[in-house]
């Protein structure tokens with residue numbers, strides 16, 4: 001089937017989408033967002049320097065119609081979500097978001113009810129647009145580069161003039177193998193420094209529950225959960241987090257959860273492989289020191 005991958009230039013993201021494209025047979029084409037070489041050997045490549053995703057919608061809609069793409073794949077990221085919805089409306093296609101599984105019969109799986117259940121959808125009509133959740137598919141190795149032709153982006157009547165990106169330090173949460181997250185139980189903004197220290201020792205990133213974000217102790221970009229980042233680290237350390245279902249929805253694919261909470265009844269312990277019942281202020285500095293020595 002004629003497939004188009006759309007994503008920013010990132011070998012991991014493009015690799016994951018290339019893996020998914022193999023379920024649809026034909027070698028995919030790619031539309032790369034941003035400047036730079038396009039990793040991998042694609043059938044045909046397009047590129048655009050337009051940074052604001054929503055401004056690309058008319059041009060992408062036109063491209064899909066002109067070329068007759070049947071399957072359009074994007075990562076389930078902010079950029080992917082901004083493009084997928086309006087393009088689906090423009091081309092009259094079905095959109096299945098946050099896909100976490102697929103088989104050769106084109107049945108796709110996506111989480112429902114904040115990850116408490118999964119839904120299976122058989123694709124029976126094309127074109128279809130799929131946004132693919134990060135880290136659920138092994139990224140294909142992309143060797144070499146594909147030369148691209150520039151996509152003509154006309155000025156649309158409704159145009160976003162500028163976007164301000166909030167820069168977060170260190171490893172992006174979605175790529176982090178180790179995340180140390182703090183919740184409302186941290187009590188004061190300054191004590192997030194303890195979590196930063198631990199995550200630095202482990203080479204990880206700092207996340208937060210909505211409780212901590214609502215208190216203003218962490219940035220909204222650090223929020224993990226149903227309305228925040230969906231992460232899939234090898235190790236997730238939840239400090240002073242109760243384990244509300246909306247938070248757990250963001251760590252459904254975390255491999256090992258370590259919970260530190262002073263309430264032994266806290267729901268986070270039901271999700272954790274290792275649990276420490278105590279005041280975090282007692283254990284976090286000690287753990288950090290031990291981990292530092294062990295490195």
Ligand SMILES: Cc1cc2nc3c(=O)[nH]c(=O)nc-3n(C[C@H](O)[C@H](O)[C@H](O)COP(=O)(O)OP(=O)(O)OC[C@H]3O[C@@H](n4cnc5c(N)ncnc54)[C@H](O)[C@@H]3O)c2cc1C
Pocket residue numbers: 182183184185186208209210211212223224225226227228229239240241242243244245246247250260261262263266278279280281
């Ligand atoms: C539509 C909707 C979407 C939502 N989306 C999200 C989301 O994306 N992400 C998210 O996180 N939440 C989300 N929420 C909010 C969610 O329901 C919870 O309110 C939130 O996760 C609670 O955050 P918390 O665990 O940090 O705080 P709390 O529930 O207040 O828990 C604090 C925990 O800290 C422990 N604690 C206190 N002091 C200490 C100490 N000194 N040492 C150790 N432990 C201590 C307490 O025992 C407690 O378990 C959403 C809610 C709704 C309705």
